[in-house]
Amino acid sequence: MNRKLRMGMVGGGRGAFIGNVHRMAANLDGKIELVAGCFSSDPEKSKLSGEDLFLSPDRVYASYEEMAEKEAQREDKIDFVSIVVQNHLHFPVAKAFLEAGFNVICDKPLTHDYEQALELREIVRKSGRVFALTHNYTGYPMVKEARRLVRDGELGRILKIVAEYPQGYAVGDVEGDGQGKINNWRSDPKIAGISNCMGDIGTHAHNLIRYITGLEIDEICSELTAFIPGRVLDDDGNNLVRFTGGAKGIIHASQISNGDENALNIRVYGTKASLEWHQEDPNELIVKYANAPRKIYRRGNDYISEAASGHGYTRTPFAHPEGFIEAFANIYLAAARAIADQIDGNPAPAEGYDFPTVDDGVAGVAFIKSTVESSASSQKWLKFPAI
Ligand SMILES: NC(=O)c1ccc[n+]([C@@H]2O[C@H](COP(=O)([O-])OP(=O)(O)OC[C@H]3O[C@@H](n4cnc5c(N)ncnc54)[C@H](O)[C@@H]3O)[C@@H](O)[C@H]2O)c1
Structure with a gap:
């Protein structure tokens, strides 16, 4: 190009x-x-x-x-x-x-x-x-490193995953203090769809699990709540999840978790090791073992894999924090590469391009649908649609 x-x-x-x-x-x-x-x-x-x-x-x-x-x-x-x-x-x-x-x-x-x-x-x-979907949290280098560790088998067999996305910005609305923080299209089903909280941020937690572990939901049991008086759509939700292959998990998201800002966190527990990543401290990835000291991987160091530091995904040396915009830019960078290859007539790389696709989008909307349907049926376990 x-x-x-x-x-x-x-x-x-x-x-x-x-x-x-x-x-x-x-x-x-x-x-x-x-x-x-x-x-x-x-x-x-x-x-x-x-x-x-x-x-x-x-x-x-x-x-x-x-x-x-x-x-x-x-x-x-x-x-x-x-x-x-x-x-x-x-x-x-x-x-x-x-x-x-x-x-x-x-x-x-x-x-x-x-x-x-x-x-x-x-x-x-x-x-x-080319169709790219901006599930931007998959753009963080240390999320890419987490995926690499899982793929390389460093965690062993995945047993349990906990992903959460608590925010507290709407808690004032619960007491009706007139701040009206979700007083916009997000609370309107005609615009937002059948869910507010699960659609807006729960889908990010779900996507992060799929990206890092490659696991799909098999069955789900959900309870969604509208704590804010007069609201039709959820502002909080808790989901129990059974993944294909036997792993179990919890996904919760909330906009009334008082004091939380943008606390997207994930913990993946395997038979050999576990990992955790926190969006508010995104340059760090923690790997934990039963009988050995923890390892802390930090963005920009030489030991970080090509998957996380190649392709321009890391722009500044270690110790100069990168964040939200850079991760977002990594989605653009990967999508731009795919678009430029298509224009130039170059074949796609064997390993594909590293950005969320329309399939990830279908999975996200299936997640919204399943949580709402399970919650509406008094928290029955529901089969997740095949993606
Ligand atoms: N990836 C993320 O982290 C993230 C964060 C926030 C929002 N979002 C998503 O981004 C989308 C927008 O959210 P937002 O918070 O920026 O909303 P917003 O209301 O702030 O912005 C929406 C914009 O669309 C414009 N618009 C509406 N109808 C239009 C039309 N017919 N033609 C052209 N422009 C039109 C509005 O004028 C406004 O400028 C939503 O789907 C939301 O879920 C994603």
Whole structure:
């Protein structure tokens, strides 16, 4: 590739949360340039957001449909679109751009419901385009090292996994103090889907388990709760899990865990060793043994494997902390490599590309569906859909 990849964006206008994170992540390695966008459903806001980003006015669009159509006609069309709108729009926007011939990077959850997820997977397969899903926590080098250790058998047989994602930002709403911290689309089923907490953050914990261990859920038993008065959707949930192959686990996520910030943590217990990783201390991976001292792996050191430090996944030397943006950028880096290979006609590497795919998205939406259905059936154990 002898030029930067051209990126378009749908969503992420003035005042939006994750769009700006995507732009920073895309920008970090100098391989991608934002050239077009539809940043809001309000054309005036889209235009103003485009001005903020110094985009050429003829490439700032009033609707995503117009953007897909007009970009497809350009010589210098975008190479991919980044989708950072709310959940209910992921499907129609992704479909419009895939069918217009574009590669897609989309935020999670994949779609608003399970049927859409299955349909989108078919559309991706038919299109032959690259589709990456920003389950960004898999971008951390020490998460990649954890996966490498499990794959190399360093933990032995996996017996138990505990993954949690407690946040406390909405606890004020429980007492009705008027802060209204989830008083936006996340509490609206028409936009968020059938779950708030499990869909928003539980899916990250689930994805992290799948990425590190390769294990799929076989059966699940869930209790979801809406602690916030008047809310339809969950703000807390606890899931017991049986994995294929016999491992057991617990996945919990919460937005009312008072004092917790973004405490995504995972513990994997094996017959030879165990590991733990904490998102709020992401440069470190702890490996524990029954009869030996613990090992602490730290990002950027020479002993860290190629899987975690190769491919540009580590940018600064050890002791200079890397974090959220860098991990996000690693998803962009891997997806950009796949898109550039496709443009250049290069074959995909034998080991594949290291970014979450549409299959991971289907698994995530299956997770949401299963937790909600199990909880609604008085916490019955349910079979997890085959992915
Ligand atoms: N990966 C992560 O860690 C992470 C974190 C936060 C949010 N998310 C996901 O990102 C998505 C967006 O979340 P957010 O918190 O940034 O929401 P947000 O409400 O802050 O931003 C959504 C943006 O989409 C725009 N938009 C809405 N309809 C549009 C349309 N028809 N055309 C163009 N733009 C439109 C809005 O104007 C806004 O700019 C959600 O699906 C959410 O689950 C992921």
